[in-house]
Amino acid sequence: MGASGDEDHDGDRPASRPVEREVTAMDIDGFRGRLITADHADYDTARAVWNGAVDRRPRLIARCDGTADVVAAVRFARDHDLEIAVRGGGHNVAGTAVCDDGIVIDLSAMRAATVDPAGRTAQVQGGALWGDVDHATQAHGLATTGGIVGHTGVAGLTLGGGLGFLMRGHGLTIDNLLAAKVVTPDGSVVRASADEHPDLFWALRGGGGNFGVVTTFRFALHPVGPTVMAGPVFWAADDTTAVLRFYRDFVAEAPDELGTVIRLGTVPPLPVIPEELHWRPAVAVACCHAGPVEAGERVLRPLRRFGTPLVDLLAPTPYAAFQGGLDDTVRHGWHYYWKSTSLAGLSDAAISVIADHAYGAGSPRSYSALFHMGGAVARVPHDATAYAGRDVAYNIVIDAVWLRDESDEHAAAGTAWTRRFLRALGPHRGDGVYVNFLDSDDDTSRVHEAYGDETYRRLAEVKAKYDPDNAFHHNKNIHPG
DSSP states (O other), X not given: OOOOTTOOOSTTOOOOOOOSSOOOGGGSTTOOSEEEETTSTTHHHHHOOSOTTOOOOOSEXXXXXXXXXXXXXXXXXXXXXXXXXXXXXXXXXXXXXXXXXXXXXXXXXXXXXXXETTTTEEEEETTOBHHHHHHHHHTTTEEOOOOSSTTSBHHHHHHHOOOOTTHHHHXXXXXXXXXEEEEOTXXXXXXXXXXXXXXXXXXXXXXXXXXXXXXXXXXXXXXXXXXXXXXXXXXXXXXXXXXXXXXXXXXXXXXXXXXXXXXEEEOOOOTTSOGGGTTOEEEEEEEEEOSOHHHHHXXXXXXXXXXXXXXXXXXXXXXXXXXXXXXXXXXTTSEEEEEEEEESOOOHHHHHHHHHHTTOSSSTTOEEXXXXXXXXXXXXXXXXXXXXXXXXSEEEEEEEEEOTTSOHHHHHHHHHXXXXXXXXXXXXXXXOOOGGGOOTTOOHHHHHHHHHHHHHHHHHHHHHHHOTTOOOOSSSOOOOO
16 A cells, blocks of 8 residues: 555655656556556655655556456566566565656555455455455454554565464464465466466565566465454563563463564554553563463463563454554654564573663664564475575564654664664574565675575576566565576
């Protein structure tokens, strides 16, 4: 999706560059969607992505109505030697969903999610958001591993791996991917699954958008909810060291049904939180127990009793509501800059680094998040998919956030904080980095770091087979081998 309605994207943007001539949908043979050019009233809204720091100006935005439109747009782009960006949810921090001067193949109008409750599967279009999926699946008491924010795009999250609260019990999003319909760089439509184009299916599960445009995903679903024991518990920032040490031991014994994410920053100004706590520096453990509520209450009792929480929001909660609970804390149009790494564990020394750096961003909107891995994620064979972080204990992402009208100094302070924090974590880093957490200035070496030598080599071979010209390179790019 583009910017939310309460964010103004027009005020400080330079004037749009004119195209050589007006282009209409009739210029793309077989295209029935909507074509948006730089002189269109909706152009600035259509080119805006979740990260407001990204300001790119495509020549054309081809808003597709279905797979046939994607085929037409890909063929048009190749015939006219246009740069190609592919937009699903537009949520990636690096802003790869939009390019300068080329064509954006925009799937944001393709958001259908249909459920087969008997077969426990879902068919999801490539422009859908995780809120769309959760809404459709929870009507049947089913779910699959999705992001932790409802307006995250299904395509980007899936193709990079897919972290979420259900991953310890049910694996990453890619571990639940059964098949994908893909428009390849030559405009062909193929189905990738364990039995059809298995090399492509392997690469799609973690290799990002390097191989084509996925217009439909088919996911396995699991019984979840509709009511789960879920929510965050907040403690004061001064308690961070004690909370993290307790948490480390607590999750080591926790069942796979319990998914947790630590958030270090401030208490968000949500209506369910007392106003006097808003923006107060705090550490939170967000939890979702995907089993019976009574079991969740029992498992989470020690966490709730630890120390003196500022606020405890753990309660029986509709799963879909919990999944969208953080949506307003990471709004469309805010400016974001990320750094990330895996962690070998939560040693006392690593905890000390985290506690010392987590609250130094300067902006109350900035935060870091720590994802507890393991469980079903680690039980998948390392070479089964292109996701290479099966043995990672934790992933941490350090997110500087500021508003568009805040000063350049504010932005500089936030980006410096993320880099300083990442450097300090150096002795405690594990192998690799989650590719979906790489920002726009993370260089090629970090893409290699995300996969390791052997997985990258295999990805490069698949890339050479399906996209030898590297037509799809507005991503965390795999060069053809």
